[in-house]
Amino acid sequence: MYMTRIKTPIALAVRRAFFAAAALALFPGSGSCAPAEPTCAPAGCNILVIVVDCLRADHLSLYGYGRKTSPNIDAFAGEAAVFTRAASQAPTTLLSFASIFTSREVSSHGVDGWDKALGDSALTLAGILKIYNYHTAAFVGGLNLNPLFGLDQGFGTYSQINRTDASFKDTLPAALQWAVEKAAKKEKFFLVAHGNDLHTPYVFPAPALYDRGYKVRSGLASLSGNEAMVFAAYKRKLRLGKTGQVVTLTGDETAHYVARYDEGINYADGLLGGFFSGLRAAKLLDDTIVVLTADHGEGLFDHDYFFHDFNLYEDTLRVPLVIRVPGLGRREISRRVQLIDLMPTLLDLAGIAPPEGAQGRSLKPLLAGQEPGPGFDRDIFSESGVGGKVIRSGKWKLIRYPGRTELYDLEKDPGELNDLAGTEKAVAADLEKKLAARLAADKKNQLGEPLPASGKFAADMKRDNAYQKKFYERIPSLVGLGSAAE
Numbered sequence: 245m246y247m248t249r250i251k252t253p254i255a256l257a258v259r260r261a262f263f264a265a266a267a268l269a270l271f272p273g274s275g276s277c278a279p280a281e282p283t284c285a286p287a288g289c290n291i292l293v294i295v296v297d298c299l300r301a302d303h304l305s306l307y308g309y310g311r312k313t314s315p316n317i318d319a320f321a322g323e324a325a326v327f328t329r330a331a332s333q334a335p336t337t338l339l340s341f342a343s344i345f346t347s348r349e350v351s352s353h354g355v356d357g358w359d360k361a362l363g364d365s366a367l368t369l370a371g372i373l374k375i376y377n378y379h380t381a382a383f384v385g386g387l388n389l390n391p392l393f394g395l396d397q398g399f400g401t402y403s404q405i406n407r408t409d410a411s412f413k414d415t416l417p418a419a420l421q422w423a424v425e426k427a428a429k430k431e432k433f434f435l436v437a438h439g440n441d442l443h444t445p446y447v448f449p450a451p452a453l454y455d456r457g458y459k460v461r462s463g464l465a466s467l468s469g470n471e472a473m474v475f476a477a478y479k480r481k482l483r484l485g486k487t488g489q490v491v492t493l494t495g496d497e498t499a500h501y502v503a504r505y506d507e508g509i510n511y512a513d514g515l516l517g518g519f520f521s522g523l524r525a526a527k528l529l530d531d532t533i534v535v536l537t538a539d540h541g542e543g544l545f546d547h548d549y550f551f552h553d554f555n556l557y558e559d560t561l562r563v564p565l566v567i568r569v570p571g572l573g574r575r576e577i578s579r580r581v582q583l584i585d586l587m588p589t590l591l592d593l594a595g596i597a598p599p600e601g602a603q604g605r606s607l608k609p610l611l612a613g614q615e616p617g618p619g620f621d622r623d624i625f626s627e628s629g630v631g632g633k634v635i636r637s638g639k640w641k642l643i644r645y646p647g648r649t650e651l652y653d654l655e656k657d658p659g660e661l662n663d664l665a666g667t668e669k670a671v672a673a674d675l676e677k678k679l680a681a682r683l684a685a686d687k688k689n690q691l692g693e694p695l696p697a698s699g700k701f702a703a704d705m706k707r708d709n710a711y712q713k714k715f716y717e718r719i720p721s722l723v724g725l726g727s728a729a730e
């Protein structure tokens with residue numbers, strides 16, 4: 245394992261003494277209980293958030309995966325806090341980004357499909373930082389991040405590539421250049437960089453690092469034939485988007501897709517390595533808090549699904565979360581955290597209070613090796629745009645699909661293979677009650693507003709949203725597997 249765990253009492257004592265000394269050096273007279281602060285805090289740290297679309301945590305070598313998929317991310321994380329149990333609020337880009345940017349669950353920000361946009365009343369992370377004189381920019385790709393959905397709020401520069409296959413190759417050079425220009429003018433910045441390299445269809449160059457000569461039928465090798473709207477497969481059955489034909493994937497074919505996905509991680513990792521080098525060469529890492537995460541993961545046939553929007557297993561909801569804060573060093577943190585925690589954390593590090601209605605918690609104490617205050621460990625909620633809901637409470641995770649409920653003990657069964665909904669009925673009923681109460685509370689304070697009805701792109705996205713909901717309901721029958729309640 246690449247990381248060093250700081251777990252012996254002596255190491256902890258040394259670490260604590262170091263943090264206390266660092267805090268005293270920065271804030272003389274503030275007492276030995278002063279929290280550890282980033283070394284860039286007095287002048288104000290820049291903030292950079294990197295989002296790797298579709299990156300599930302357990303396929304990174306950083307998190308112990310068998311293939312060495314992410315050497316550059318692993319090295320970068322060697323100087324950072326690595327959260328081993330971070331949850332996304334949604335398995336869909338738009339929904340998840342809206343949560344990241346507002347620190348609200350999906351039912352609270354209200355953007356639960358491509359027929360919704362973030363309301364003008366939403367206080368976004370970029371919007372707040374802009375008020376505090378940060379220069380703000382986002383370099384992103386993919387249809388879900390079109391400005392039509394309101395996620396550009398608060399960004400002085402919002403560069404979006406309106407293609408599903410938008411790559412870090414397109415976004416990172418522009419992001420680096422922007423950051424270097426801001427730094428040269430001594431302008432404090434908040435920057436978001438996003439790449440869609442791991443999203444189907446896999447169009448990055450094919451070094452065939454992990455494909456061991458799997459036999460794949462022509463037309464299925466690249467998934468590009470399915471580009472139309474349907475990327476999803478269910479129970480190894482893939483319905484081709486253009487012809488509607490249903491094919492059953494062989495073991496070699498599913499192994500090929502997983503290998504391609506892993507090669508995509510390696511490809512994105514190489515681009516990120518160049519980006520990190522650029523940041524280091526420009527001496528930006530001394531003054532910049534850097535977050536690396538994913539909006540959601542990807543179903544890779546571990547359960548019934550290939551793809552993400554429909555899938556609420558940890559395959560799609562457990563995401564990498566790496567936070568590098570100058571001066572706070574490396575650390576591995578196993579507390580359950582979630583992506584809505586990012587906004588309060590980054591604001592806290594910048595000395596700014598979170599907005600009213602933010603549902604996440606600041607992770608700053610954890611980053612500094614301190615115990616967070618009482619009430620830190622809470623239930624964590626996730627939602628899909630097609631009707632699925634999740635609550636994690638302690639070791640339990642309940643998934644409620646339309647017409648079906650599953651319950652897992654994540655401690656004993658992290659792979660979610662043993663559904664206990666039928667045997668642990670009291671636990672399931674209790675979680676159902678908590679879930680219903682949370683959803684009702686979220687609905688009371690929604691920020692979502694309908695999209696403007698005009699424009700072809702808006703109309704296309706609305707049509708896709710309706711199509712996807714219908715598709716989800718019909719998945720089993722589409723692939724000849726009977727009803728959705730199976």
Ligand SMILES: [Zn+2]
Binds near residue numbers: 336
């Ligand atoms: Zn995404």
